[in-house]
Amino acid sequence: MNTLPWGTNQNLTDEEFYNRKWELDNIKTFLNTTANGNAPKILLTGIRGVGKTVFLKKIKRELNKDYLVLYLDFSKSECYQKKSLTINGLMEYFFKQLLIEAKNKNLNTLDKKIEKYFKSDNFKIRDFIQVDKFVLPVFGSETDSEKLVNFVLELPDKIYNENSNKIKGVIIFIDEFQIIKELDDYMDSFLWRLRIHIQNQKNVAYLFSGSMGLQDNLISEIASRDGVFGGRMLTFHIDPFEKDTVKSYLNEKAPYLVLSDKGFERFYHCTSGIPAYVNIFASLLPQNVELTEEIVIKNFDEKISAIISHLINLWSKLTYREQSIFISLLDAPLKRIEIADQLNVSTGSLSKNLNNLQKHGLIKFESEKYQISEPILARWLQLEFKNKGTFPYRF
Ligand SMILES: Nc1ncnc2c1ncn2[C@@H]1O[C@H](COP(=O)(O)OP(=O)(O)OP(=O)(O)O)[C@@H](O)[C@H]1O
Ligand SMILES: [Mg+2]
Known part of the structure; x- marks a missing residue:
């Protein structure tokens, strides 16, 4: 019987959620200062698959009793899904989720006041829709963006004031926040407006x-000293699991995996301790047979495309030029001019492609050079090349 959660499961049970005790205690201590009117503003970072989302959902479960906890995933907003990310779209998503969460908690959501506010401020309401068991307004696209931002971002505070006998505060998680980069020129102004509204709540x-x-x-734009929050934002980073953690995790949750010492070393190396990869790879390994280093390598190479299917999906959406840049970095980090030489193009023409690769977290810029930040994707490309004699540009 396989008891490990699959690596794309965002809703782990308390049983499935492993470790992170220190991180949980730490973040909760900060979040609990909300009850004393000291609500913190926090930035939680960590690489893809490290467990940020499941971590937030776990905290939400633990704080739900005392607070109104709202979990937003910006990438699930309708406007992002429909590939037309806008500030209004994000605010509408925020607004809907906030009301649903508050209503589910039986809080007073100021419906009468909101209705009045809509009328007086002349919001353009396009429609009313039924979400869960609630009827919510949908804003017309011509709604003034500034008014909408003001209104939505002040609402959590208003809801708190109206319900302060029932909750100790409001805690809002915004996951997949990095997609606001796609607001391009509007991103800065959005960040500033966000800060103006939330810093004094x-x-x-x-x-x-x-x-x-x-x-x-x-x-740095958000959390650094010269960033929008002027160094007043707390930052936390979630690291991949340490070797010891992975070892005890597998012993406890997957005792049917019989890894030799070297086999385990290789397993850790292949997954880099990233829980998503640990879970997927461990689920795909043969059970109840000794797993030597060779067997682990063989299985990894055979199963890598299942382990990193999300990255392959991302890869298939890159342009030919972006793929070529990534491939040029397989051997070693390169300066921009060196990439341009290899691709036989001008350095200036690379900007957009380099930005896009960085935006997706596939490469990073360090000490004047570009380098790959998804080694596992690099490994897959090398294997494809070895097996098929050519890199997979399209498939
Ligand atoms: N504490 C944990 N215990 C057990 N498994 C975990 C834990 N944290 C993460 N995982 C595994 O890793 C997977 C990825 O977790 P999650 O989706 O939270 O990562 P993420 O950091 O939000 O990634 P992304 O940046 O892609 O959104 C989960 O589906 C689960 O399989
Ligand atoms: Mg996530």
């Missing part, structure tokens, strides 16, 4: 999270 905590490497520009 004493009973509304915010936690932003998403796949952001430590080098990500968005992090």
